[in-house]
Amino acid sequence: MIERRDFLKGCLACGVTAATVSVAGTSAMAAGSFEGYPDAMGVLVDLTRCVGCRSCEAACNNEQKLPEPDLPFDDLSVFSEKRRTTEKAYTVVNEYKVADKDTLFRKIQCNHCTEPACLSSCFVNAYTKTKEGAVIYDASVCVGCRNCMIACPFNIPAYSYSSPLNPLVKKCIFCYDTRVKDGRPPACVEICPQQVMTFGRRSDLVKLGHDRIQANPGKYVDKLYGEKAVGGTSWMYLSSVDFDKVGLDGHIQNEPIISNVKDFLGFVPMVLSIWPALFTGVHLLATKNKDGHHDHEEGDHQ
């Protein structure tokens, strides 16, 4: 009942937001030209430092009050497969064989893009890029269409299926409301024994990353991953091997993903504005025959 009402409310909201999106869509900024908020924070991740201790996963679970994991966080058997982020784990550490004996570990989480594809693909405007650099979302307006899941170049957003009618997007929020909003580093950054992650102003980190490459000749490949990728990301990476070897697309486009869909989006608003109505209609038809009381009850409450 409650879920259904929320769903209907959600649909009304989409109708309204879809209209606003269409306005915003026509005045779309020249993609790739957005330099980002000047004081936006970021994280420089140095893959050569990670020892795969999974402390960051434990800290994230604790900070974000996520459900109990299937296995303890000190269980290293998880490295036998490549995991992705889920509704229960906003960050996961994977192990990559990069040479005969060498392995590198990479912690995966939202990269907090400067021009996020999740944000531009979301027709109910659930996502926000904050001035601190975090890409956060309002789960209460999420209709579970999973557009963002498909749009994200890093395969990050996950869904909670606990309530089938109300699946909510779940992903790393840069510890925005508990920490980064107040200038404090994220929980995963703080707990890491190796300081794999350096927290700071993104513009400073770009410089720091290049300085670190220069100060250690031969140690790193000469690239700061995320400085330019998909229009820039707040989380950026240094590696001793090609990024393809650690599961990051080394040839990813430098243009934001929105450039790919911009033209397409020009057509979308019209579809979007009828879509919610369509949904509502189908939904009503589907439920009406089963239980005619529902509509009266809804009416009574409103």
Place this chain on the structure above:
Amino acid sequence: MHAVKHTMILGMTAILMMLVSNVCLGAGIPDKVSISSIQKYYDPVSFNHAAHINNLKDCGLCHHHTTGAQVTDPNCARCHKNSGAQATVSCKGCHTADPFTPEALKQQRDQQPPIYHRDKPGLKAAYHASCLGCHQKMSGPTGCQDCHKRNDGGDALFKSGKYAPKAPAKPKAAHH
């Protein structure tokens, strides 16, 4: 040629070590250091400083240039080749425990001159980089709990020990 150079360096280090210990260390060198910076999750480490001094003989491996030892890193040597022993030698004297607070970040940004020590790790990372980095190279212990035993707070965080997940993945799959 290389061997000669090596012996020379060793000899010089030995002399320096003697000098250094006569000059400023002596009674000031702790035999044991108790490290308790992450005691929320781990018991304190009782670091056997004396044994490490005996094994390594080179203070500079951990203390960089601050004990007056010859620095080998060319980046450091540019300024600290002859900078001598410093008043501050302990890890926590230079490496801050909270490197990412707004104040710490501001201090780093405002430091003068603005080009040195900008990428200085925090205290926890400094310990681990020194200890673990060396242990990996010299086959010392490298497991987390080889050095610090996790306490109840740590078990709770890691959902391990008595906090381990009760229902493992298997029985769930059996329902289908």
